[in-house]
Structures are given as structure tokens and as C-alpha cells.
Amino acid sequence: MEFIRVRKSGPLKGEVTIEGAKNTALPILAATILTKEETIITDIPPLKDIEIMLDVLRSLGADVERLDDKSVRIHVKEIKTHITPFELMNKMRASFLVMGPLLSRLGKAVNGLPGGCQIGERPIDLHLKGFRALGANIEERMDEISVDVDGKLKGGTIYLDFPSVGATENLMMAAVLAEGETVIENAAKEPEIVDLSNFLSKLGSKIRGAGTSTIVIEGVNELKGARHRVIPDRIEAATYMVAAAISKGDVLVKNVIASHIRPVIAKLKEMGVDIIEDPDEDEIRVRVTKELVGTNVRTLPYPGFPTDVQSQIMTLMTVAKGDSVVEETVFENRFMHVEELRKMHALIVTDGNEARIVGVPNLTGAMVKATDLRAGASLIIAGLVAEGNTDIYDTYHIYRGYHNVIEKFRALGADIELINK
């Protein structure tokens, strides 16, 4: 049985370089299905989820050549099958992002139903509503979804009841080869939407408005190849920034775009953290020179505070002076880390989607388990300031979102190791 052991560590010091964004790379890799020509994608994070997406592309007929551990050349000359293997779909729900491109290029796709997960039921009703608005027929079977269209998709207007990131991405990719104009209203505005739009434009798509609530796509007949570098992972960056803060360290975070994490920077500053941005170098220095105090956070779709940094900032609040409140408005069950933090003697009370935290002088090491990739990273952060050993189980969650997590934390001075018993 493997677990990550973290012991109380001194202030983290030094530099950490952030990888390309997992949640940007996944839709962009799916989008390579849209063109018959070669694409080269660089700065891809070497993570398990990426390997699964590459296996999905291979299963559909793509030639996938690894140029190095962070770059691939993909060529989908022809599509062998429109059916994504259930076992691959089951490994990673983001495989559902191949539906839009397959429907767009081939006019049909069959995918296993993306299961829910610990943080929520993760429905796909908005994806399906959008496909229908573009003229697709949907057949929901026991454990799979079949979508197809006679001829080509037809442009249409889609209102997203919630600015879903995945639905926005799937529908952008479905619309780029449709006949006529598609308008996506109440679209997600995350940086990954903008990066996907930039890649689709390089392929020859006609898209405007990505990053705003209304995205307009003029369908084209076919697309060409392109080369694209994935933007830095804003969530990985925020995670190391919080780790620097909780340890009262002084860390330079490299390869980060500050404008992608404005709410995180604002909240860390409210808690008393010094944040020094160097936009010319895409670097942010995080330093603590005074006692940290609690604050309040409400997670929201971008540009609000990201739900993927909720467990990390809550961990910081557990040892900040005074009270804090966290409201989780994006997912219905994203407080599973609370129980684990309580094992470490954090003072947290939850009521529905609201958590109240009272800061304590320090935490106590315990045996805990990662409940999702961000919660797992948060337990490493907690372990940095806990008396005794913090042993974190279900480490596979953490590896899904954080490349070389043990090496990166150790390089900053954390007392952290992987133990196999």
C-alpha cells in the first residue's frame, strides 16, 4: 500500500516551474480530431489523464507520436471508429470531449456515459441540449450515449443554463464544421476556453467572443493543421502559492499568467500574503512577512474564485488567525476534504454548501486520504504545518493533476516522501 508522508517542514523557499494546463490540454487534444492534417501540441503536462486521452485518440484511429515527454504530433488522417471504448471512457470522464469533434467531422459518435465522481453527479444535459440545438439525434442507452446527424450539423443558438466548461468546449468543437452560424450564450469564460478558441482559429475556424459569455462560430468546410503551445496550469500555480503561504515561505512561481488567477491573488493578499507579480517574466513571488488572517471565499465560474482552488485556500484558513467562511457554488459535494482536515484537528463546521473555519495555532499529523485531485494536494499543504506525520492515501488522485509533485515540493524544502508498505 502506497502513501505520501509529509512532516512539518520549514518555510518553503526557492523556485517552482508550472506545467502546461491539464484542463486546457484535454480539450485541445480532442480538437485534433477535427482536421485531417497534422497538429503538434507542446507544453502538455505529463499526467495520467493526458495518456488516457492519447489512448482514446489512438483507439479512434489517430497516429500519435510522442516528440518528447511534453509534446506530441497527432495526425487523424481517417477515423477508424466513432465508438470510444467504454473502459477508456470509464477511466476519465473528460474523454466525453471527443463527442463534439466526432459529431462535427463524422456526423456520429458513441461514448460511454461519463460517470459522476466524488465531487458531484457531473451531468451532461447541457452538452446534449447543445448537440440537439445543432440538429443532432441523441439516443441515451443503459450506459452509453449515441449521437448522430443526417448530413452536417446546422448552426443554431444555444443557451447554457450554467456556464459549463465542458459543455462550452464540446459545443465549440461541434460548431466549427457545422453549416452556418452558432451562438453559445452564457458560455464559460475560463482561460482554457480562450486557449481552445485560439487553437481552433489556428486550424482555420471562425470564432469570436471566447472569454466572454457569448461565443459566435461561423462554420467552415474543413480545417488545416497547426502547432500550439498549451497555456500554463493556473490551478497547479495556485496550489504552490498556497503552499508557500501556509509555510510562511518565500517562493518564486515560474510559468504562470497572473491574470488567470486574479481572485486567488486577491484572496491571498486579503489574508496577508505578499504577492509580487513580474508579468514580463510570467512569474509570481509569494512571501509571508506577517501573521495571516482569515477571509471569506465564494467559488464561482470564471472570473470568480475557482472551485479547483477551494480546498487549498480552506486549508490555509485552518491555520490563519480568526474566522473564515467558504461557500462552494459550483459542485454539490466538494467538501470531502473537510473530514480529512478535521482528523488533523482543523476546526471546520459545514452546513450545506457553506463551511465555517476557525483558525488554530497548528494542525496535527494524521492518516488521511485524498478524495479528489485538488483535495489530495491540499492534504500535502496541511502536512507542511502539522505536528508529526501526515500520511496521505489514495495518492492516485494527486498524480492526476500534479506532475512530479513529490520532487517539486521536496525541491522547495518540504519534508515529503513516498512510502510503500
Ligand code: EPZ
Ligand atoms: C471542468 O469540469 C474541469 N475539468 C474541472 O476540473 C473544474 O472543476 C470544472 O470545469 C469547473 O471549473 C476539466 O476541464 C477536465 P462544468 P467540467 O461542466 O467541464 C454542472 C479538476 O480539478 N453541469 O463546468 O465537468 C455540473 O454539475 C477538475 O481538474 C450541468 O449541470 O465542469 C457542475 O455543477 C475537477 N450540466 C457545474 O455545471 C452539464 O451538462 C460545473 O461543471 C454540465 C455541467
